[in-house]
Every structure is written in structure tokens, then in C-alpha cells.
Amino acid sequence: MKNIFLIGTGLIGGSMLKDLRVHYPQAIFYGIDQNIAHAQKAKQNGIVDEVANLSDVSNADFVIISIPVDATLKVLPQVLDLINEYALVIDVGSTKEAICKSVENHKNRRQYLAAHPIAGTEFSGPDAAISNLFVKKTLIVCEVEKTTFKLQELANQLFEKLRMRVRYMTPAAxxxxxxxxxxxxxxxxxxxxxxxxxxxxxxxxxxxxxxxxxxxxxxxxxxxxxxxxxxxxxxxxxxxxxxxxxxxxxxxxxxxxxxxxxxxxxxxxxxxxxxxxxxxxxxxxx
The missing domain is CATH 1.10.3660.10 (6-phosphogluconate dehydrogenase C-terminal like domain)
Known part of the structure; x- marks a missing residue:
């Protein structure tokens, strides 16, 4: 993977990028955040290499959406509109049913994987991001069958690198x-x-x-x-x-x-x- 994008440069997404950097040293990491100060702080902290705009995800190989779940309902369809045909998109929100439903009929639905890492702290923002946050933690994946098999394999490789345990559930469960x-x-x-x-x-x-x-x-x-x-x-x-x-x-x-x-x-x-x-x-x- 060459271009990895993070939308929402806080604790969960920032911690993911910290660990993925170790495994993808040649990749360029981009940060997108409504709070420009957060995006700039993430760059200063070495979480991302560049601050980007939403339109830039057209060049992405992998996109992590790590923003409040109400914002995800708006941003996820926009991201799926913009991505190229090879990109994988995941979200890490604490709810899944409404988010999955929001893109159930999207033409690029098969490039999206609904995920929720059961990990975190009480802190937020780019300064809260830490390495090894996800080691031996559970990751819930929903509607995996709706994601194309090749991207399922890519997602599993990423989750293995984060050393997470994967469980599968329906969004309702x-x-x-x-x-x-x-x-x-x-x-x-x-x-x-x-x-x-x-x-x-x-x-x-x-x-x-x-x-x-x-x-x-x-x-x-x-x-x-x-x-x-x-x-x-x-x-x-x-x-x-x-x-x-x-x-x-x-x-x-x-x-x-x-x-x-x-x-x-x-x-x-x-x-x-x-x-x-x-x-x-x-x-x-x-």
C-alpha cells in the first residue's frame, strides 16, 4: 500500500497509524480532519506525513474513518463516491447498524468493511494516540460477506499486523x-x-x-x-x-x-x- 488516509486524527485512528507505520515504512500517511489544528498536530506528532482534503482520497489505497458516528453517516458515502476501484475503506465507530444501512445500496459498498475495535482510553485528540493500543484486543467486524473477498484478505492482514482478535457479528447483534x-x-x-x-x-x-x-x-x-x-x-x-x-x-x-x-x-x-x-x-x- 502506498497511500493510507485517516479521516479523524484522534485516539483510535492515530493509534492505528502509529502501528501501521512500522509495517508500511514506504507508505505515505495522510490526515484529514475538520479541526485543522488536530490535523496539523497529527503531522507534528509524526502520525501523518501530510494534511489532506477529502477529495484527495481518490488516490487512497486504504481509508480509515475515525470520527463521531453521526458524522460517519455523512462522510462514508462521500468517501465511497470518491475512491478508486482498488481501495479499502473501514470505519471504527461504536455503532454499526445505522452506518451499515447508510451505504447498503451504494455502488461501491463492496469496498467497505464495517469494524469496531474494542480498545481505547478516556482521552481524545492526536496527543492521545499511542502505540500497541490494539494488541490482543477484540475487533468486531460486521457484514463481512458484503465486502469483496480480496479486500477482506487485505483487511485481515492489517488486523493481524495490529495483533487484534477478530469476531464477526451482525450490526444488530x-x-x-x-x-x-x-x-x-x-x-x-x-x-x-x-x-x-x-x-x-x-x-x-x-x-x-x-x-x-x-x-x-x-x-x-x-x-x-x-x-x-x-x-x-x-x-x-x-x-x-x-x-x-x-x-x-x-x-x-x-x-x-x-x-x-x-x-x-x-x-x-x-x-x-x-x-x-x-x-x-x-x-x-x-
Whole structure:
């Protein structure tokens, strides 16, 4: 590959380019960003070689779209309009059903692969990009059968170089499952942070009393609202379902506390302790 384009020069796309540079030292890496300062920062940081415009993707061999999911709905069809017949286009958004549907009838649909790397941090922008972010992380691929086989092979080579584990799902299954394991955890973090800020008016008290447990639980509340608001909007029905279950459990726990039902409190926590086994299996690559 000679020309690799990144649309959205932030954490995920920037981290991908950092790793791909190692494997494609002769390639030229281009950055496109609505925020020109971000694109220039990505060049300064060595993530991209050149700042480009959207029209330049006509020369691309590979295009990564790493922007908020509402913007992807607009930009992805434009990119597919512009690319040459050999180029591969992927997006890395946290929702898949609406994005896949937006190009289902596009003449160049077979050059697009819908992907979602389950990786990241709470930080954003070009300075957040880090090497080896995707090692042993899961990558969800949707509607792989709609991508031409030759480009499937190219995509698999790229994912192997990033050392990711690939799983295949339908867009609907992806959006349902990710609402529980990702979207709900972000909502919980944001709302816990909001509750503490509301109730603890003295910021010094929060700083002095917050332990590592609180810090790790609200870590995701540092995430970009500009990225997460469109995600919640696009995955509305699944987010609502996950919230219903979460609120039901919180309400039941509240009643147990109110009624001094310590046995129910203990039982709820003991049953949930099996999450340790589940997460240990994930850490071990099972």
C-alpha cells in the first residue's frame, strides 16, 4: 500500500497509524480532519506525513474513518463516491447498524468493511494516540460477506499486523451487546461523576476523599461528549433497554438498603463476584 488516509486524527485512528507505520515504512500517511489544528498536530506528532482534503482520497489505497458516528453517516458515502476501484475503506465507530444501512445500496459498498475495535482510553485528540493500543484486543467486524473477498484478505492482514482478535457479528447483534458492555458503562461513569459533583460542592473534599475505586469508576467520564452523544442517539433502543435493567437493579438494591435486608445485599454482590472469572478469561484471551 502506498497511500493510507485517516479521516479523524484522534485516539483510535492515530493509534492505528502509529502501528501501521512500522509495517508500511514506504507508505505515505495522510490526515484529514475538520479541526485543522488536530490535523496539523497529527503531522507534528509524526502520525501523518501530510494534511489532506477529502477529495484527495481518490488516490487512497486504504481509508480509515475515525470520527463521531453521526458524522460517519455523512462522510462514508462521500468517501465511497470518491475512491478508486482498488481501495479499502473501514470505519471504527461504536455503532454499526445505522452506518451499515447508510451505504447498503451504494455502488461501491463492496469496498467497505464495517469494524469496531474494542480498545481505547478516556482521552481524545492526536496527543492521545499511542502505540500497541490494539494488541490482543477484540475487533468486531460486521457484514463481512458484503465486502469483496480480496479486500477482506487485505483487511485481515492489517488486523493481524495490529495483533487484534477478530469476531464477526451482525450490526444488530453488535449494537445490542455493545450497549451493555460499553455504552452503559460510559453512562454510569458520567452519571456517577455528575451525582458526586452535585452533592459534593467542595471540590477539595472530592480530591481528598476520592480513592482509587472512585477514580477508576469515573475514568470514563473524562471521555468526549462530542463522540458519545451521537453514539447514544444512534443506539437509542438498545441503550434504553440496558438502562432499564440497570435502573431496576439499582432500585432493588436501594430497597434492600432501606429495609435493612442485608442478606439480599450480600447475595447480590456475591452473585456479581463471578464477573472476576469472566474478566480473567478475557485477560487470558479465552
Amino acid at each position: 453488535h449494537d445490542k451487546h455493545i450497549a451493555y458492555v460499553s455504552h452503559l458503562s460510559h453512562i454510569s461513569s458520567f452519571m456517577l461523576g455528575k451525582t458526586v459533583i452535585q452533592e459534593e460542592e467542595n471540590e477539595r473534599d472530592i480530591f481528598d476523599l476520592a480513592g482509587s475505586g472512585f477514580e477508576s469508576t469515573v475514568r470514563l467520564a473524562k471521555s468526549s461528549p462530542a463522540m458519545w452523544t451521537p453514539i447514544f442517539a444512534q443506539n437509542k433502543e438498545n441503550v434504553l433497554a440496558s438502562l432499564d435493567g440497570y435502573i431496576e437493579n439499582l432500585s432493588r438494591f436501594r430497597e434492600s438498603v432501606k429495609n435493612n435486608d442485608h442478606q439480599s445485599i450480600f447475595q447480590d454482590m456475591e452473585e456479581t463476584n463471578r464477573i472476576k472469572t469472566i474478566l480473567k478469561g478475557i485477560e487470558n484471551g479465552k
